Amino acid sequence: MLDTIGTLARLGLAAVWLISGAIKLADPGQTFIAVKAYDVLPQELIRPVATALPLVELVLGLLLLFGLATRWVATVALVLLAVLVAGIAQSWARGLSIDCGCFGGGGQVAAGQTAYPQEILRDTGFALLAVWLLVRPRTLFSVDGWLGWGRQRTTDDTSAGPGSSAPLANRASIAEGKE
Template identity: 80%
Template structure:
């Protein structure tokens, strides 16, 4: 049962990162506008973050989709989500009116059109999925499990043949 929950968490988080990264990558100019709207980075770093963020999100999504280095990917995802939540919270605290740009778009919006509580709650939910995977990275349909079985690690999910005598 726990491996099923983990698998759903892993695949759900993979979908989040793949969609988010693809939407940002499809419109790099808008991604830069979204990064600039937070008004926390020096200009040179804004460009680096706008280029790197979608690529990091896509790599995280691919690792999680494949179930490869799941604990590592979950740790990076959790760290990134904490940074994103902090960015949204500081924007809210400073009275900025921005769309977070989490799934493309982003930038300045009219006063009263922000959705900071919903964005923080949503990202906190994603962070809980990442935390689950950090604590319990074993999931079904994962390269981690396949590689572990290849090394003879019986702690990974899969059929339990321990009660079957060889040769029978």
């Protein structure tokens, strides 16, 4: 059951990053406007951040989709989400009227058109998915599982399938029917 929950968390977070990154990559000009609207970066860093952000999101999404280096990716995702929540919170605290640009768009909006509490809650929910994967990266249908990463290895495990937690030498014995 926990592996199923982890799989749903992994695939859900993958979808978030893939959708967000694809939308930003499709409209780099709008992504630039969104990053600039936060008014926290020096002018010379706005373009590199606006260029890198969708690429980082897509890489995180693909790694999560395939379940490769899940714990590491969850850590990076959690840090990125913390930065995004901090950016939204500082914009709210400073009285800026911006759309976060988390899923495209972004930039200045009319006073009263902000959705800071909803954006922070949404991103906090995504962060909880990352925390789950950080604590328990084991999921179904993952490259990590196929490689045996993130699993406790014991000598008495008799499972030899992909993602088995049996030691590699033990897997060979099992595959040959010597167990």
